[in-house]
Amino acid sequence: MNRQSILLLAFFLAGFAVSTVLNLEEEVMRVWLERTLYLLLFVIGIAVSDEISKLRETHALAGKVARLLLSTISGSAIGGLLSGLVLAYSGSLSEAGCFSLICVVKYSMAISLGMGWYTFTGVLLGTHSYFLGFLGFMSNLLRELLTFTIYPLLPKKLAISGISMGGATTMDTTLPIMHKFGGPKVSLLAFIHGTVLTLLIPILLPLVVNIV
Amino acid sequence: MSVPIYVYLIAGLTVGLLIRSRKSKIKIERYIDVGLSALVYGLVFLVGLNSGKILNYTAPSFRSITCDALVVLEVVAKVVLLALAPTFTSLLLAVVFLGRHNE
Numbered sequence: 683m684n685r686q687s688i689l690l691l692a693f694f695l696a697g698f699a700v701s702t703v704l705n706l707e708e709e710v711m712r713v714w715l716e717r718t719l720y721l722l723l724f725v726i727g728i729a730v731s732d733e734i735s736k737l738r739e740t741h742a743l744a745g746k747v748a749r750l751l752l753s754t755i756s757g758s759a760i761g762g763l764l765s766g767l768v769l770a771y772s773g774s775l776s777e778a779g780c781f782s783l784i785c786v787v788k789y790s791m792a793i794s795l796g797m798g799w800y801t802f803t804g805v806l807l808g809t810h811s812y813f814l815g816f817l818g819f820m821s822n823l824l825r826e827l828l829t830f831t832i833y834p835l836l837p838k839k840l841a842i843s844g845i846s847m848g849g850a851t852t853m854d855t856t857l858p859i860m861h862k863f864g865g866p867k868v869s870l871l872a873f874i875h876g877t878v879l880t881l882l883i884p885i886l887l888p889l890v891v892n893i894v
Numbered sequence: 895m896s897v898p899i900y901v902y903l904i905a906g907l908t909v910g911l912l913i914r915s916r917k918s919k920i921k922i923e924r925y926i927d928v929g930l931s932a933l934v935y936g937l938v939f940l941v942g943l944n945s946g947k948i949l950n951y952t953a954p955s956f957r958s959i960t961c962d963a964l965v966v967l968e969v970v971a972k973v974v975l976l977a978l979a980p981t982f983t984s985l986l987l988a989v990v991f992l993g994r995h996n997e
Contacts, residue, residue, distance in 0.1 A: 693935050694942040701946020711944050718940060720902045722933045727906015729926050731914060749991045757984030765979040769972065794980035801934055804941040806899070816945035816969075817976060819938075824977035846988035847981050884900040 686855060694819070712809050719805045723884060730877060743871055746842065750875050754797060754846045755882070762794030763787060778811040789814055792890045796822045797849030798829070798856075799883050806887055825849060829856045834863045841865070845872045850883055852876035 766787030769775060774786050789807070793814070796803025800822035808815025829848040833856070836844045841864040848856040853876025861869035913922055 690935070690938050693938040694945075697939040697942020697944075698946045699942075701943045704943075706943065711940070715937075715940055715944060718933065718937050719899070722930075722937060723899065723902040724906040724909075725926060725930050725933060727903045727908075728910035728913070728922070729906075729930060731907050731910025732923070746992065750988060753987035753991045754984045757987040758980040760987075761980030761983035762976070764983070765975050768975060773968070775972075790976060793976050797980070801937045801941070804945075805937055808941060808944045812944050815941060817972060819941045819945065820973040821976035824973060825981050828977060828981050840985075840989065843985060843988035843992050846984040849980075849984070881903065884903050888899050 690823070694823075708812070711812075715805045715808050715815075719802070722801065722805075726880065730880060743874065746871060747874050747878070750842070750845055750871065751878055753843075754849055754875065754879065755795070755886070757846060758794045758797050758849065759791055762791035765794065766790035775813070775817075778813040778817075780811075788890065788893065792887055793818045793821050795883070795886050795890055797879055797883060798822050798825045798851040799849070799880070800826065802883060803887065806891070810891065822849075826851045826855060830859055833859050836863075841868050842871060845875050848872065848876070850876050850879040853880055 766783075766789075769790055770783045770786040774781055775789060778789065780786055780789055789810075792807060793803060796818055800819045803822050804815050804819030807818040826848070829851060833844050833847060844864070845852055845860060845868065848860070852860060852872035857869060857872055857876070860872040864872070910922075
């Protein structure tokens, strides 16, 4: 676990602890979460605008990036679908007022399609139910931690495929791991992969949540 | 949410591209880094604050340290399942799709 992950976890736990003392209304929390999320997306847009020029210079890697993106998105969707089926079979997401198979599958797919972007997934799903927000945040944070610990253990010949595990985090937090254990070519692929996913997730996730 | 959420992302992209297209380049990277870090930590705190309500469900008597371990375990199992399944399915599909393109 790196320093940043520990700090993030500390902030999360601090919020968790404060919540047990303060009894904030759900509606107030929802408004705060929404406004902060809009601000985050706006700032992310400004930050990513600098990288667009770099994306133009990487035509040669387009095939590999496309394959990687396809596997990350479809893998996350299938993983979410399978988890949804398991959850529906073993007791559903009743804590979130979700009892039907379709509802459980929809939300587990939404959590999985967060693809490691825990702040966005946690906040977006938190506006639907605090329990879903918690699951979305923790599952995606765990995906990042899994990438940190498992990527260095993968055989060298899976260095490019391994990028898929990190999802959107390959643009920033897990990029140093990819660079260290995969080399410069892998880190360039990882960066493009993460950037494109960061642009796609705000479109994909609300689409899945509002589909039914 | 009346306005689609990605509109804010597009607005940020447009503003970013406009700023960067100026000849007198404003050094915005430092401000963005600081702002982004503050926002991320703030959001994580807010998510924690919102998630704290989970205690009402998982353990009504959590504060008296007599929480129902089975209920907590069930929530942990859900978190682990929802993290493991997409991570490894993505990896598996990447191995299949990329095949020999891994080199």
